[in-house]
Amino acid sequence: MKLNIPxxxxxxxxxxxxxxxxxVRLAVTTSFHNSGLSDTLLPAIQQELGIxxxxxxxxxxxxxxLGRNGDVDALLVHSRDAEEQFVAEGFGVRRCELMYNDFxxxxxxxxxxxxxxxxxxxxxxxxxxxxxxxxxxxxxxxGTHTRExxxxxxADLDPDEFGSWYSEVGAGMGASLNTASALNAYILSDRxxxxxxxxxxxxxxxxxxxxxxxxxxxxxxxxxxxxxxxKAELASRVERWLSGPRGGELINGFRLQGESLFRHNASCNx
Amino acid sequence: xxxxxxGLIEAFRLLVTLDQDLVEITLRSLxxxxxxxxxxxxxxxxxxxxxxxTRFRGRRQAIACINALMGLPPVVVGLxxxxxxxxxxxxxxxxxxFTPTAMIIAxxxxxxxLVVSISHQGLRELWAQYHDLLISLNTSKxxxxxxxIWDGRRALLTAALAGFGRAIGEVGAIMxxxxxxxxxxxxxxxxxxxxTSKGNFSLALGLGIILILLAIAVNLAIHNLLRTExxxxx
Numbered sequence: 125m126k127l128n129i130p131x132x133x134x135x136x137x138x139x140x141x142x143x144x145x146x147x148v149r150l151a152v153t154t155s156f157h158n159s160g161l162s163d164t165l166l167p168a169i170q171q172e173l174g175i176x177x178x179x180x181x182x183x184x185x186x187x188x189x190l191g192r193n194g195d196v197d198a199l200l201v202h203s204r205d206a207e208e209q210f211v212a213e214g215f216g217v218r219r220c221e222l223m224y225n226d227f228x229x230x231x232x233x234x235x236x237x238x239x240x241x242x243x244x245x246x247x248x249x250x251x252x253x254x255x256x257x258x259x260x261x262x263x264x265x266x267g268t269h270t271r272e273x274x275x276x277x278x279a280d281l282d283p284d285e286f287g288s289w290y291s292e293v294g295a296g297m298g299a300s301l302n303t304a305s306a307l308n309a310y311i312l313s314d315r316x317x318x319x320x321x322x323x324x325x326x327x328x329x330x331x332x333x334x335x336x337x338x339x340x341x342x343x344x345x346x347x348x349x350x351x352x353x354x355k356a357e358l359a360s361r362v363e364r365w366l367s368g369p370r371g372g373e374l375i376n377g378f379r380l381q382g383e384s385l386f387r388h389n390a391s392c393n394x
Numbered sequence: 395x396x397x398x399x400x401g402l403i404e405a406f407r408l409l410v411t412l413d414q415d416l417v418e419i420t421l422r423s424l425x426x427x428x429x430x431x432x433x434x435x436x437x438x439x440x441x442x443x444x445x446x447x448t449r450f451r452g453r454r455q456a457i458a459c460i461n462a463l464m465g466l467p468p469v470v471v472g473l474x475x476x477x478x479x480x481x482x483x484x485x486x487x488x489x490x491x492f493t494p495t496a497m498i499i500a501x502x503x504x505x506x507x508l509v510v511s512i513s514h515q516g517l518r519e520l521w522a523q524y525h526d527l528l529i530s531l532n533t534s535k536x537x538x539x540x541x542x543i544w545d546g547r548r549a550l551l552t553a554a555l556a557g558f559g560r561a562i563g564e565v566g567a568i569m570x571x572x573x574x575x576x577x578x579x580x581x582x583x584x585x586x587x588x589x590t591s592k593g594n595f596s597l598a599l600g601l602g603i604i605l606i607l608l609a610i611a612v613n614l615a616i617h618n619l620l621r622t623e624x625x626x627x628x
Binding site: 180181195 | 482483489573576578588592593
């Protein structure tokens, strides 16, 4: 039997592309997944758009790296400066703000540094530094870590000069919360991860509400000009759906333990 | 203590209800690690046997290197395989990243040094016994290696099972190259890491118990299949 090689290759290509055609890889931050929001959105996307979204749950730093290397089709992250740089360098098509929630300060229930009554987020962190109470930092270049460092700088403090009460654990939100829970320490978390966290121990939500704690999530499509294999068409359909009315309805309607967690505020620039 | 009890209860519940997600990730764990060990043994057994019958310059250094590679941190292997198969890496065009195939490749790197080292140790002792006989029969090197592999199959089985143990319990490498994608690349160990990060300790512990039971079941099944470790066949 003589093999018809071109036909064989064509058939193989069709087979392979059929198997992958409707799959989009999305790198997301832990809060999007651990809160359970993805369990609401992904089945709806699958059903209404016929697109299977495969999630890679990583920190913002690693997500941006995967995007730069072209290993994912889109990102859902929360670190504005890094995102704008990603787009400016040509790795992202544009930055599409999608939704927000807020960061919260978690700490021991008896609040030895008295942060619950603080006037601002910066004042709350200053109090922890003054009393040198245990503080757990993500230390992993994630969106939450970046924000924590920003607030220390607002308080005119430099974590590099802190003593042993300041622990950089270099881990994801969940692992860091586990450490904080074991040490009975203060920690900055996003509200969704905190609410969904199952090992709260003696910790409680102590401070929230400062405008500096606003946590904006953005959707970034990886540029096809950089990485030709990226599924740009599918990714932009997901982007349109998420920023459109249907995505908004599901995001605003998502509740965890009776609390509404994310507010939809879609706006795309570029 | 309460966490341990909860973990046991959780394991029992998952097993009794035959939770569909559990079945899926368990089968994927088996598929990835068994395939990896099969490949690692296909590479490692001949290499171990070759090391046993061959004397060459730098042999000791080569053995020392292989023994050291047994301690290779899985995260490093994961990063290495990620860089190879990333779209920006040399094999990026294959599009293998975040697939079970990439996970198998990573685990082959992890298991092979272990299989080589343990099979070499076992076959070396056999070679000491067979040395004079095989030399006097004027056998070729290939014949000597084949004889050692066949007569030393018990030692090779131990090597393969040790490799399987390292592969099935490994999380660092497959987390990076597999991505722990639900219904695509999630396996038992990455699911345990995920549940731990969510603070769901009892579920994580329950999955851990199932992982151990699975490893025991595989070991017993292989001993049964190959009729080893039985009194009459020692």
